[in-house]
Amino acid sequence: MAGIIIRRLGSALPILFIVxxxxxxxxxxxxxxxxxxxxxxxxxxxxxxxxxxxxxxxxPLLTQLWRWYGGLLHGNLGRSILLGQPVVYATxxxxxxxxxxxxxxxxxxxxxxxxxxxxxALRQNSWVDQVAMVFAMIxxxxxxxxxxxxxxxxFAVQLRWLPTGGYVAFSDDPLGWLATSTMPAISLALLxxxxxxxxxxxxxLEVLRQDYIRTARAKGLPRxxxxxxHALTNALIPITTVVGIxxxxxxxxxxxxxxxxxxxxxxxxxxxxxxxxxxxxVQGGLLITTALLVLVNIGVDVxxxxxxxxxxxxxx
Amino acid sequence: MLQRFILSTVCAAAGLAAMATSVxxxxxxxxxxxxxxxxxxxxxxxxxxxxxxSTISTRNIAMNMFESLMTRDExxxxxxxLADSMAETPDHLTYTFRLRQGIRFHNGKEMTSADVVAxxxxxxxxxxxxxxxxxxxxxxxxxxxxxxxxxKKVQPTFLEILSSFNAPIVIVxxxxxxxxxxxxxxxxxxxxxxxxSVPGGYVKMKRYEGYKPNTNFDQxxxxxxxxxxxxxxxxxxxxxxxxxxxxxxxTGELQGVEDLPTRSLAxxxxxxxxxxxxxxxxxxxxxxxxxxxxxTDNLMFRKAVQAVLDMDEIMDAASDGNYRLNVGFQYPNQAxxxxxxxxxxxxxxxxxxxxxxxxSGYQGEPVILLTDKDYPAMYNSALVMQQxxxxxxxxxxxxxxxxxxxxxxALKPDTGWNIFYTGWGTNxxxxxxxxxxxxxxxxxxxxxxxxxxxxxxxxxxxxMNSLPTLQGRKEAFARMQKYVxxxxxxxxxxxxxxxxxxxxxxxxxxxxxxxxxxxxxxxx
Numbered sequence: 001m002a003g004i005i006i007r008r009l010g011s012a013l014p015i016l017f018i019v020x021x022x023x024x025x026x027x028x029x030x031x032x033x034x035x036x037x038x039x040x041x042x043x044x045x046x047x048x049x050x051x052x053x054x055x056x057x058x059x060p061l062l063t064q065l066w067r068w069y070g071g072l073l074h075g076n077l078g079r080s081i082l083l084g085q086p087v088v089y090a091t092x093x094x095x096x097x098x099x100x101x102x103x104x105x106x107x108x109x110x111x112x113x114x115x116x117x118x119x120x121a122l123r124q125n126s127w128v129d130q131v132a133m134v135f136a137m138i139x140x141x142x143x144x145x146x147x148x149x150x151x152x153x154x155f156a157v158q159l160r161w162l163p164t165g166g167y168v169a170f171s172d173d174p175l176g177w178l179a180t181s182t183m184p185a186i187s188l189a190l191l192x193x194x195x196x197x198x199x200x201x202x203x204x205l206e207v208l209r210q211d212y213i214r215t216a217r218a219k220g221l222p223r224x225x226x227x228x229x230h231a232l233t234n235a236l237i238p239i240t241t242v243v244g245i246x247x248x249x250x251x252x253x254x255x256x257x258x259x260x261x262x263x264x265x266x267x268x269x270x271x272x273x274x275x276x277x278x279x280x281x282v283q284g285g286l287l288i289t290t291a292l293l294v295l296v297n298i299g300v301d302v303x304x305x306x307x308x309x310x311x312x313x314x315x316x
Numbered sequence: 317m318l319q320r321f322i323l324s325t326v327c328a329a330a331g332l333a334a335m336a337t338s339v340x341x342x343x344x345x346x347x348x349x350x351x352x353x354x355x356x357x358x359x360x361x362x363x364x365x366x367x368x369x370s371t372i373s374t375r376n377i378a379m380n381m382f383e384s385l386m387t388r389d390e391x392x393x394x395x396x397x398l399a400d401s402m403a404e405t406p407d408h409l410t411y412t413f414r415l416r417q418g419i420r421f422h423n424g425k426e427m428t429s430a431d432v433v434a435x436x437x438x439x440x441x442x443x444x445x446x447x448x449x450x451x452x453x454x455x456x457x458x459x460x461x462x463x464x465x466x467x468k469k470v471q472p473t474f475l476e477i478l479s480s481f482n483a484p485i486v487i488v489x490x491x492x493x494x495x496x497x498x499x500x501x502x503x504x505x506x507x508x509x510x511x512x513s514v515p516g517g518y519v520k521m522k523r524y525e526g527y528k529p530n531t532n533f534d535q536x537x538x539x540x541x542x543x544x545x546x547x548x549x550x551x552x553x554x555x556x557x558x559x560x561x562x563x564x565x566x567t568g569e570l571q572g573v574e575d576l577p578t579r580s581l582a583x584x585x586x587x588x589x590x591x592x593x594x595x596x597x598x599x600x601x602x603x604x605x606x607x608x609x610x611x612t613d614n615l616m617f618r619k620a621v622q623a624v625l626d627m628d629e630i631m632d633a634a635s636d637g638n639y640r641l642n643v644g645f646q647y648p649n650q651a652x653x654x655x656x657x658x659x660x661x662x663x664x665x666x667x668x669x670x671x672x673x674x675x676s677g678y679q680g681e682p683v684i685l686l687t688d689k690d691y692p693a694m695y696n697s698a699l700v701m702q703q704x705x706x707x708x709x710x711x712x713x714x715x716x717x718x719x720x721x722x723x724x725x726a727l728k729p730d731t732g733w734n735i736f737y738t739g740w741g742t743n744x745x746x747x748x749x750x751x752x753x754x755x756x757x758x759x760x761x762x763x764x765x766x767x768x769x770x771x772x773x774x775x776x777x778x779x780m781n782s783l784p785t786l787q788g789r790k791e792a793f794a795r796m797q798k799y800v801x802x803x804x805x806x807x808x809x810x811x812x813x814x815x816x817x818x819x820x821x822x823x824x825x826x827x828x829x830x831x832x833x834x835x836x837x838x839x840x
Contacts, residue, residue: 031720032718038368038370040482040742044758046758046759047444047447048727050446054442054497082362082363083498084363085515093514149560152560153563156563164563164564164570166569260557262554262556264515
């Protein structure tokens with residue numbers, strides 16, 4: 001197991017290098033720069049040039065790249081131009097918010113997605129199956145932005161059950177966190193729960209048709225044991241892949257939800273950074289996010305190894 | 317020897333405003349003290365460093381906490397804020413400010429002239445508009461209550477520039493002088509002090525108990541005047557989605573919001589618990605021709621564009637109906653306002669436009685309208701202008717990018733654009749000088765060929781800056797505006813209204829360039 005983790009971590013280094021290079025190139029090659037944003041709507045070219053000089057943006061691109069990698073090798077991702085904070089600090093301030101929201105959304109996704117997918121597979125072609133798949137389709141089709149707005153109108157404005165937005169950290173007030181995170185988590189989760197439900201259903205149907213399942217049933221094993229121990233365990237391998245993707249989507253795709261519900265998470269931070277051409281923030285923030293997603297993928301690989309002995313032996 | 321004037325005398329001579337006092341003459345007192353006010357702000361804030369940021373979102377919050385020597389009143393005229401009096405020498409080269417007594421920073425330290433010197437030092441080094449101090453020879457603090465500025469040459473408009481709120485020289489503790497750009501500690505002298513700032517989330521302020529109001533006034537006026545913090549705390553929550561701001565206002569989670577979507581107004585107006593407050597003259601919508609490239613280098617072509625425009629149609633689309641037609645580059649309530657050049661505005665005569673077009677020799681080449689979707693007003697006005705121009709045979713094409721890209725492209729004439737869409741808000745509010753500087757090099761937005769100023773325009777600009785009398789400078793402004801419009805160096809389309817709202821139990825809220833949290837209270 002340790003070998004798998006070490007190998008995966010080793011292969012992550014070139015990925016991070018390539019991502020950092022692409023990020024640097026892309027953010028610098030698109031027109032516009034932070035000086036224009038800082039200077040405001042009707043700034044003069046002289047004022048913009050002054051700011052550009054102050055920020056070192058009038059230096060050749062290669063010089064800026066050299067500085068960026070020089071800092072990186074010393075563990076310094078630079079300082080956000082617009083926030084005035086170190087990139088690592090600004091990112092780490094927001095990351096727990098997004099991770100907490102993603103974790104909450106993941107729990108909802110797994111409960112709804114796995115539950116409805118398994119039930120739909122076990123009751124194939126019944127009304128339960130039809131209803132579950134209709135809801136899955138609605139979840140997939142409904143933009144989470146629209147769903148979020150509908151929930152705000154219904155649960156916050158009409159029923160006054162939940163706040164319209166804002167964020168309370170779990171460590172400050174667990175109930176406050178639950179109140180401010182529930183609607184965002186649901187709006188994030190429903191889309192992915194629909195996806196997971198459909199994949200779980202099809203995977204389960206495939207597994208349920210296997211000979212070893214028929215054998216288990218023929219042996220007279222209880223239905224619950226057959227489903228949980230034999231069918232679900234085998235179906236979990238492809239489902240784990242999808243869950244890995246879902247975790248990545250939750251982390252990287254939270255921007256719309258964070259914007260709608262005024263949640264100061266990493267998605268909003270990076271979007272603002274891109275829109276404002278905050279180069280160090282974009283470069284450093286994306287590098288940290290990429291590293292996180294690489295870790296998620298390593299986690300998925302570890303799960304494979306735990307679920308499937310063949311992977312363990314191959315990787316040993 | 318200094319010849320002392322009270323500010324009102326100086327201002328009268330300089331063409332600026334006298335100190336404002338309340339109509340009633342009674343000093344403001346909070347009718348109710350207490351409560352926590354939450355305001356839904358539309359845009360994210362970056363830093364709260366008011367010296368190095370000119371973004372509206374920063375100003376909205378920071379200017380409730382910071383103060384400066386001079387600022388602007390309700391009609392954007394210069395007034396004293398942290399200075400008690402100001403004197404100007406007869407040669408107009410030296411300005412002596414006597415500081416108000418007993419002012420303390422939020423950290424409890426008394427403000428002295430050493431802090432003012434340090435603040436000016438920091439601004440001169442890293443302030444966003446530090447070039448405005450280019451004409452200052454030096455500043456000094458002869459004693460702890462006096463601050464003196466020496467100019468290199470006479471500059472009648474110096475006080476107007478000094479009182480600018482675009483990226484103002486706010487006074488901070490001397491020990492913060494070395495704070496890098498965007499990293500200034502939020503320790504000011506204002507009625508509100510910072511509790512916590514979570515970028516992308518919220519900024520929370522509390523009443524500064526050690527605040528000493530400016531007793532030279534009876535009421536709040538503009539950024540200054542007699543200010544009192546009536547709420548216990550004020551939180552600016554960043555709510556970028558308009559419908560979320562509406563929802564927050566309806567539920568009462570937000571007691572005040574800015575930039576309400578027009579589609580929600582009818583619903584909100586029928587809600588007795590909400591008071592809609594339009595902020596007129598938020599900005600002037602501008603279509604900016606590039607006169608360095610064809611066909612917009614041709615005056616007759618530009619006149620053809622000017623002649624076809626229906627400003628009501630354009631502004632209606634740009635603002636969802638919240639606009640006022642406005643000639644030129646100042647708002648009607650401002651000292652320099654003039655309708656000079658009104659004959660060039662809102663002509664909406666396609667026949668005349670076609671005649672000009674024929675005279676221009678236009679051959680159907682593409683005309684690129686450079687706009688963005690970050691500001692819907694800019695995109696929508698470009699869209700309507702495109703249709704109106706196409707109607708007379710102009711091959712108008714939209715180039716839609718994001719705001720940083722379009723603003724960057726518009727800094728140079730050779731980046732593939734003919735007309736650039738922008739909005740002038742703060743510059744217009746700051747006065748005629750601030751607006752018209754955008755028509756002379758190195759800032760000339762109409763991109764004169766070879767970077768050479770139009771001599772007639774430059775002459776009027778120089779007079780605006782140097783004529784000793786207010787009347788003379790006003791006439792120079794009117795002349796300059798008329799000339800700009802006649803030459804179609806710019807197309808001011810109209811004035812946008814920003815719609816704000818508060819809960820009905822919020823009293824004393826008067827819209828301004830920022831949401832002012834002083835002298836505002838809960839009724840119950």
